[in-house]
Amino acid sequence: MMRTKPNILITGTPGTGKSTLAQELANVTQLKMVNVGQFAKENDLFCGFDDKLECPILDDDQIIDELESEMSEGGVIIDYHSCDFFPERWFDIVFVLRTDNSILYDRLAQRRYNEAKMKNNIECEIFQTILDEARESYKTEIVHELQSDTPNDMEQNVDKIVTWCNQWSTSVGQ
Numbered sequence: 001m002m003r004t005k006p007n008i009l010i011t012g013t014p015g016t017g018k019s020t021l022a023q024e025l026a027n028v029t030q031l032k033m034v035n036v037g038q039f040a041k042e043n044d045l046f047c048g049f050d051d052k053l054e055c056p057i058l059d060d061d062q063i064i065d066e067l068e069s070e071m072s073e074g075g076v077i078i079d080y081h082s083c084d085f086f087p088e089r090w091f092d093i094v095f096v097l098r099t100d101n102s103i104l105y106d107r108l109a110q111r112r113y114n115e116a117k118m119k120n121n122i123e124c125e126i127f128q129t130i131l132d133e134a135r136e137s138y139k140t141e142i143v144h145e146l147q148s149d150t151p152n153d154m155e156q157n158v159d160k161i162v163t164w165c166n167q168w169s170t171s172v173g174q
């Protein structure tokens with residue numbers, strides 16, 4: 001079945017601005033945002049704890065089951081810091097947020113991450129781990145990097161995505 005509204009994946013290292021961007025998009029479009037970490041918490045969809053990254057491990061299969069019908073309808077913005085376990089067919093476009101290391105460091109410090117967690121997340125950004133993961137998991141032509149250092153970047157990213165959504169809707173005749 002063809003979706004009449006697009007599904008968007010917003011991914012990137014923690015602190016790059018995914019939830020802020022997803023919320024702003026949800027405010028100005030008819031799209032609905034799903035913060036996958038929060039969704040997992042609300043529905044208790046965890047299956048362990050990652051000691052290295054110090055975060056809970058999601059029960060991928062259950063998350064996919066729970067979101068499947070909503071995703072097939074379309075119009076969903078998925079917000080998560082990893083992207084390789086979602087079905088490829090779910091997304092029309094993938095955005096990977098990127099942030100300058102020193103800016104990211106300050107944002108994570110505000111979250112009071114400890115040294116190890118801080119180091120892991122900064123390294124994740126330096127090695128463009130999520131960008132590579134996205135390029136390996138989705139067609140490269142639908143994967144787009146977006147810089148997210150400043151409020152002006154945020155505003156431009158919202159505009160770009162809204163423009164893309166309007167073009168998408170036109171192209172599917174909605």
Ligand code: ADP
Binds near residue numbers: 014016154
């Ligand atoms: P994520 O969901 O990727 O972990 P958040 O959206 O929670 O990131 O953003 C982390 C912090 O950084 C928040 O305090 C947010 O206001 C700030 N922030 C995010 N993106 C930007 C940006 N482009 N410019 C300035 N501040 C930003």
Ligand code: MN
Binds near residue numbers: 018019020
């Ligand atoms: Mn977030």
